[in-house]
Amino acid sequence: MKKRPLILVTNDDGITAPGMRALIDVMKQIGEVVVVAPDSPQSGMGHAITVNNTLFLEKVTIDPTLDQEYSCSGTPVDCVKIAIDQILKKKPDICVSGINHGLNSSTNVIYSGTMSAALEAGMSGVVAIGFSLNDFSWNANFEEIKTFVKQITEETLKQGLPEGVILNVNFPKLKKNEIKGIKICRQANATWVEKFDQRTNPHGKKYYWLTGTFVNHDKGEDTDEWALANGYISIVPVQYDLTAYHAMQQLNNWDL
Amino acid sequence: MKKRPLILVTNDDGITAPGMRALIDVMKQIGEVVVVAPDSPQSGMGHAITVNNTLFLEKVTIDPTLDQEYSCSGTPVDCVKIAIDQILKKKPDICVSGINHGLNSSTNVIYSGTMSAALEAGMSGVVAIGFSLNDFSWNANFEEIKTFVKQITEETLKQGLPEGVILNVNFPKLKKNEIKGIKICRQANATWVEKFDQRTNPHGKKYYWLTGTFVNHDKGEDTDEWALANGYISIVPVQYDLTAYHAMQQLNNWDL
Numbered sequence: 001m002k003k004r005p006l007i008l009v010t011n012d013d014g015i016t017a018p019g020m021r022a023l024i025d026v027m028k029q030i031g032e033v034v035v036v037a038p039d040s041p042q043s044g045m046g047h048a049i050t051v052n053n054t055l056f057l058e059k060v061t062i063d064p065t066l067d068q069e070y071s072c073s074g075t076p077v078d079c080v081k082i083a084i085d086q087i088l089k090k091k092p093d094i095c096v097s098g099i100n101h102g103l104n105s106s107t108n109v110i111y112s113g114t115m116s117a118a119l120e121a122g123m124s125g126v127v128a129i130g131f132s133l134n135d136f137s138w139n140a141n142f143e144e145i146k147t148f149v150k151q152i153t154e155e156t157l158k159q160g161l162p163e164g165v166i167l168n169v170n171f172p173k174l175k176k177n178e179i180k181g182i183k184i185c186r187q188a189n190a191t192w193v194e195k196f197d198q199r200t201n202p203h204g205k206k207y208y209w210l211t212g213t214f215v216n217h218d219k220g221e222d223t224d225e226w227a228l229a230n231g232y233i234s235i236v237p238v239q240y241d242l243t244a245y246h247a248m249q250q251l252n253n254w255d256l
Numbered sequence: 257m258k259k260r261p262l263i264l265v266t267n268d269d270g271i272t273a274p275g276m277r278a279l280i281d282v283m284k285q286i287g288e289v290v291v292v293a294p295d296s297p298q299s300g301m302g303h304a305i306t307v308n309n310t311l312f313l314e315k316v317t318i319d320p321t322l323d324q325e326y327s328c329s330g331t332p333v334d335c336v337k338i339a340i341d342q343i344l345k346k347k348p349d350i351c352v353s354g355i356n357h358g359l360n361s362s363t364n365v366i367y368s369g370t371m372s373a374a375l376e377a378g379m380s381g382v383v384a385i386g387f388s389l390n391d392f393s394w395n396a397n398f399e400e401i402k403t404f405v406k407q408i409t410e411e412t413l414k415q416g417l418p419e420g421v422i423l424n425v426n427f428p429k430l431k432k433n434e435i436k437g438i439k440i441c442r443q444a445n446a447t448w449v450e451k452f453d454q455r456t457n458p459h460g461k462k463y464y465w466l467t468g469t470f471v472n473h474d475k476g477e478d479t480d481e482w483a484l485a486n487g488y489i490s491i492v493p494v495q496y497d498l499t500a501y502h503a504m505q506q507l508n509n510w511d512l
Contacts, residue, residue, distance in 0.1 A: 041308060043308065044304060044307040045302070045304045046301070046302040046303030046304045046372065047302030047366045047367055047372075048300060048301045048302040048303075048304040048331075048367075049302070049367055050300070050466055051300040051466060052297060052299065054455075054463040054464065054465060055452075055464040055465070056462075056464075057462070057464065074466075075304075077302070077367075078466065081450045081452075082452055082464065084450070085450045085451065085452050086454070086464070107496060109498055110303045110372075110375070110379075110496055111303055111304075111333075116302065116303075123363060123447050151512065155510050159506075161503070162500070162502070162503045164445070164500070182512045184504050184507045184508050186497075186499040186501065186504070187497055187498055187499045189420070189497070191379050191380070194337045194338075194340070194341045195341060196311075196337075196338055196341050196342050198342070205312070206312075206313070207310040207311060207312050208311040208312075208313065208338065208342070209310060210305060210311065210330075210334065210338075235507065236498075236499055237499065237504060237507055238498045238499065238500060239498060239499075239500035239503075240363060240366060241442075241445070242366070242443055242492075242494045242495060242496070243442040243443045243492055243493065243494065243495075244420070244421040244494060246418070247417070247418050248440050248442070248493060250415075251440045251491065251493055252440050254415055255411055256407065256408065256411060256491075
C-alpha cells in the first residue's frame with residue numbers, strides 16, 4: 001500500500017476558522033494532516049515574518065481526530081517556517097493554506113497571508129496550494145466546494161508542480177452544480193483604490209480605517225477575475241521570481 | 257523653469273532611521289520632499305496592511321527644512337496608501353523607499369517592508385524605487401552611496417519606468433571609489449534556511465526566535481547576488497504580476 005502523503009495545513013484567518021476546518025476535513029481523506037496556524041486572525045499580513053519579537057507555539061486539540069494541531073503567535077509565513085523546522089523536522093509532501101474567507105484573486109495575492117504561507121512553502125521546495133472562497137462571512141458555506149478542493153489537491157499531488165511555482169485557487173460563491181468548471185488563468189491587472197475613513201476618538205485624536213474599492217483594469221477573458229465573474233473556479237500558477245525580465249533591455253540602455 | 261518633482265519618501269526601519277535621513281538629504285537636492293514613514297521599525301513586514309486595526313498619523317518635525325513629515329502607526333504599505341489618499345491628495349512624481357539598513361536582494365524582496373512600500377506605489381501607478389545597503393548597523397555609512405542614489409533617481413525620473421515595473425536597488429558595503437559600477441540584474445534564486453532558536457521564559461514557557469541562513473542556489477553571473485558579491489550596485493526591475501506563465505500550458509493538460 002502506498003504511503004499516505006504528509007499534509008501541512010495553515011491559514012490566515014486563525015486556527016478556529018471554519019474555512020480551515022473544511023480544508024482539514026478534505027485533507028483527512030487524502031493523507032496525514034498536521035495543522036500549524038495563527039492563534040488569531042492575520043488577514044492582510046502579506047509575507048510578514050516576526051523578526052523583532054518572540055514566537056509562541058501551543059499544542060492544541062480542536063479536532064480530536066488529529067494528533068498534531070498547533071497554534072502559533074506569529075504570521076502565516078512564521079507558521080510554515082516553524083512547522084518545517086520545529087514540528088515536522090522535514091518537508092511535508094504538500095502544504096495547503098486556507099480556505100480563506102474572501103477572495104485572493106488578482107493582486108490580492110500580494111496582500112494575502114493565505115497566499116504568502118503557500119508561497120513560503122513553495123520557496124522551501126514544498127508543493128503548495130492556497131484556497132480562497134468569495135465569501136467574507138465567518139459562516140460561509142464551504143460544503144459546496146469540498147469536492148473541487150479534493151480533486152485539485154489530488155491532481156496536484158499526482159502531477160507535481162514546476163520548481164518555484166505554487167497554485168492560487170479561488171472559488172466563486174456558487175452552489176456545486178452552478179459552478180461551470182475550472183480555468184487556468186493569469187493574474188488580472190486589478191488594484192485597490194484606497195479611501196481612508198477618518199474619525200475622531202473619545203480623546204479628540206484623529207484616526208483612520210483603511211477601506212477601498214477593488215477596480216479591475218483588465219478586460220482580458222483569460223484572467224482570474226473574468227473566470228470568477230463567469231462562474232468558474234480560477235487557478236493561477238504563481239511564482240516568487242519577481243524580476244520584470246521584459247524591462248531589463250530598456251534599463252541596460254540607461255545612462256548609469 | 258521646470259517644476260521640481262514631488263517626491264514621497266518612506267521606509268521600513270522607522271521615521272528616525274539614519275538610512276532614510278540620508279535618502280531625504282539626497283531627495284531634497286532633486287525635488288519637493290514629503291515624508292510618511294512608520295513610527296517604529298517594521299522590518300520583515302512584507303506587504304502587510306492594517307485591516308483589523310486603526311491607524312494614527314502624526315505631523316512631526318525631525319528635519320526642520322521639510323514642511324511635511326508624518327509618522328504613521330501602520331506598516332510601510334499603509335504609509336504609501338495614506339500618503340496618497342490623505343496627505344498628498346494626488347500621486348507623487350516618484351516614491352523612494354529606504355535606504356534600508358540591510359540588503360533586500362534576491363527573494364528578500366518578498367519579505368521586505370522597504371520593497372513592499374515601493375511595490376505598493378508602483379501598483380498605484382507611481383514610479384518607485386527601493387534602496388538598500390548591505391549593512392544592518394544603525395550607524396551604517398550612507399555617505400559613500402549618496403551620489404549613486406542621486407544618479408539612479410534622476411535617471412529614473414528622466415526615463416520613466418514601464419507600467420507595472422519598479423526598481424530594487426541594492427548597494428554593497430564599499431567605499432565610493434571601490435564600487436565597480438551598476439549592473440541590471442535578475443533576482444537570484446536564493447532562500448532562507450530557517451533555524452528557530454528555542455528558549456524558556458522565566459515562567460517556564462517555551463518560546464522561539466526566528467533565525468536563519470541565507471543560501472544562494474544560483475550560480476548565474478547575471479543575478480543581484482553575484483553583482484553585490486563582486487563589488488557592483490545591483491538594480492533588479494521588479495513586477496507585481498506573479499503569474500507563472502511558463503506553467504500554464506502544463507496545467508491546462510491536467511485532469512481538472
